[in-house]
Amino acid sequence: MxxxxxxxxxxxxxxxxxxxxxxxxxxxxxxxxxxxxxxxxxxxxxxxxxxxxxxxxxxxxxxxxxxxxxxxxxxxxxxxxxxxxxxxxxxxxxxxxxxxxxxxxxxxxxxxxxxxxxxxxxxxxxxxxxxxxxxxxxxxxxxxxxxxxxxxxxxxxxxxxxxxxxxxxxxxxxxxxxxxxxxxxxxxxxxxxxxxxxxxxxxxxxxxxxxxxxxxxxxxxxxxxxxxxxPSEVITQYSATMLMSSTARRQHLIDLLSTERTATSKAAAAATKGKPKAASEKEEERREPPPATVVNNGGARIELVEIIDEKGNPTRQLSSGQPYTIEITAATELVINDLSIGLSIRTRNGDVLGGQIYKLEKRRSPGTFQAACTFLNPIVTGHYYLTCDIRSDNRKRIHHIIDLVTPFSVLSPPQTNCVGQINFNFSWSVDGDQTAKVS
Ligand SMILES: Nc1ncnc2c1ncn2[C@@H]1O[C@H](COP(=O)(O)OP(=O)(O)OP(=O)(O)O)[C@@H](O)[C@H]1O
Missing domain, CATH: 3.40.50.300 (P-loop containing nucleotide triphosphate hydrolases)
Structure with a gap:
């Protein structure tokens, strides 16, 4: 059959x-x-x-x-x-x-x-x-x-x-x-x-x-x-996108479409080459994310969260050790004091790999703004999501949370000397000699 x-x-x-x-x-x-x-x-x-x-x-x-x-x-x-x-x-x-x-x-x-x-x-x-x-x-x-x-x-x-x-x-x-x-x-x-x-x-x-x-x-x-x-991965993305403004939604859809095209062509290339992926990698790709929290209480909203590479292009395929910028486009509808943005990276198990809270200036007038953070990517390998929120009143008042958005993956360089998910970039020495090389 x-x-x-x-x-x-x-x-x-x-x-x-x-x-x-x-x-x-x-x-x-x-x-x-x-x-x-x-x-x-x-x-x-x-x-x-x-x-x-x-x-x-x-x-x-x-x-x-x-x-x-x-x-x-x-x-x-x-x-x-x-x-x-x-x-x-x-x-x-x-x-x-x-x-x-x-x-x-x-x-x-x-x-x-x-x-x-x-x-x-x-x-x-x-x-x-x-x-x-x-x-x-x-x-x-x-x-x-x-x-x-x-x-x-x-x-x-x-x-x-x-x-x-x-x-x-x-x-x-x-x-x-x-x-x-x-x-x-x-x-x-x-x-x-x-x-x-x-x-x-x-x-x-x-x-x-x-x-x-x-x-x-x-x-x-x-x-x-x-x-x-x-289902939960696609529905989470679909529901989060439906909450965005039409301009942000359009841009986000363009990005998702390019990711889907890349994934499809990679799958096709892998199929023709007959090179099956490692079982654990397949399992990770298949694993469904935990339920996402989407809160939208108004006052301020996150419109778009993107990862930008060194050349200024949006990307969802990151390399370990390279510099990236996460750009968050947000809008305030009211004058808001004490605004803060929370950003974290989550694994497919739902664990928070890391994150940070960034406090903006005391008073923000209505309008759109873009917050950006740059980092040297310490992740070695795996599939992740971003979660982002915007709050005020010492983080007690939640305006908007978008959870498990901007899915991205990190591909390990071929001769990595790391184990696990994070490259701590240890600085080694032997008997005080720092010229010792890590192989
Ligand atoms: N016979 C037709 N002639 C011209 N345009 C059509 C025809 N049938 C569908 N369309 C258009 O094609 C597009 C897709 O329509 P379709 O009915 O497939 O959408 P849908 O996703 O099923 O929508 P809904 O959720 O509202 O049922 C729409 O813009 C619709 O107006």
Missing amino acids: QDVVLQIENLTKKFSAKQSPGRALRNALFPSQAKLDRSFAAVDSVSLKLSRGEVVGIIGHNGAGKSTLLKMISGVIPPTSGTISIHGRVSAMLELGSAINPEYTGIENIYYYGAVLGIDRKTMKGLEDKIIEFADIGQHINRPVKFYSSGMKARLSFAIVTTIKPDILIVDEILSVGDAAFSAKSAARMRELIGSGAAALVVSHSVATMTSLCDRVVWLDEGKIVMNGP
Whole structure:
């Protein structure tokens, strides 16, 4: 049995609104609307793999391209470019009720969906009772679906698409539609399917659904993958970014996208060279970070935390012993006395490796400012995060904490003479002779 059930490569979907005389007049009158008529990529060069037994969640704000991606995988719309390789049967529950025909009754829809998927009537007859039992909508099963409530449609659709035992189940925001009992029943059904070797792609705006159900989460923004990794890591970054101002968010997303591209190309290079990483390094990359603390009490906020290398470029790949600057862009909304910034480096276990509190001048007027600290990187190797806060009143009043942001890694130089995570840069001597060399 093939382990990878879905592989998509460089998948792109471009939409272009057709130019019409009416549109041309509208665009002349409202130039800001004209840009909406240009062709744009709703999904932009997305590559993704899905293996048996895996549940992958897709998050992203409204219009990020989630539904467009699922529609292409389900075969509802064709891609503009890129490839989709599917091994097995795909069963998709896209926009609410799209798997069903409103003119048909519930029972007729069972056979209709079977026919769409090429499943013969006899097989569907064998599944009919199970579908009716799971949907649990009583006599409504004999009424046309156009008279159903949204919860009933959700129940029927989910019952059909999961009972036919797909290899890939695609679910767009369904688990939050039914009542609590049905949501729990749907989650249990999904786990059952996954346990029997299916894989699932789930879109949801619910952080709870993503955390409890998914093995991996992919964050889409403007059609591109920003992050692809363990749920708590991706959700922490996603939630922190959503709290930022739009300018800071844009810059942060650009940085995350470049990190994701670097990680993807490195993974591809490692795969082609056939050089697997050391088990402990793999484990560390996979390890989920501890839950992040995000506090936003207003008054002052941190907009961006970046690591800058010697050449002035933002970076997430640090070398041991090299100089770096951590730049913190923050803004005060009020006149604040006694402002301080806390900055620490945290490991993937959640331990604080080190940090410092920096007290600014006594009184700060409203506006944006940038605090920067430079350091010679003493870390030898590993994967880390930054945590940053802004407080006043002798650190008693918290304005904003952003936790576990700006993930970065440190690569050890090949002939290091250090052990552990920190290079203390010891100065050695033998019998008082300091010329002794460390090898
Ligand atoms: N048929 C279409 N023609 C033109 N533009 C479209 C079409 N379908 C989607 N779009 C646009 O593509 C972008 C991505 O839409 P999509 O529905 O995939 O986003 P989404 O992440 O699922 O959003 P939401 O969370 O709001 O459901 C949006 O800008 C949307 O307006």
